[in-house]
Amino acid sequence: AVSAAPFPDPRSSAQEAVQVCTEAHLRKEGRWSGQVDGRDVVVFHHQGGSYCMDRICHHAGGPLQDGDIEDIAGHACIVCPWHKIKITLASGESLYRAIDPATIKQRPPKTRWTSKGVKQRMHTAEIRNGNVYVTLSNNEQKVDSDYYYSEEYKKLVSSS
Ligand code: FES
Secondary structure, three states: OOOOOOOOOHHHOOOOOEEEEEHHHHHHHOEEEEEEOOEEEEEEEEOOEEEEEEOEOOOOOOEHHHOEEEEEOOEEEEEOOOOOOEEEOOOOEEEEEEEOHHHOOOOOOOEEEEEEEEOOOEEEEEEEOOEEEEEOOOOOOOOHHHHHHOHHHHHHHHHO
């Protein structure tokens, strides 16, 4: 399943599982990043789970493969090294600190971690027989990180 298209849109076709690295590599390094059918993805191994998402941060194109994983209000998150946006490993949701409305009259009001919704496209990572496989998401729902694979972005890059 190798695609020649530089900016593929995984929503357009059925996807198949692609072997990306060994389980031993993923366990040792904690992460793998590279291209699957021309799409940049990163796989994280964290507390026994494997998670795959678009590698390019939806916010401004930061390299998520270089981020640290932190626990944010009980959610394991990758923290983008560029502007520290926190993205849940489990769902690709972006978390931010919002003012807790119950404390709005307090000085200062309290904040709580709140989801902006799914901003980073999640793919499927599976470990089988000592190898790690990634299946790209073909979910029709558009996600912010899709921008880096859009015609609009392609034009921007080719004109600069
Ligand atoms: Fe990732 Fe801004 S590019 S937080």
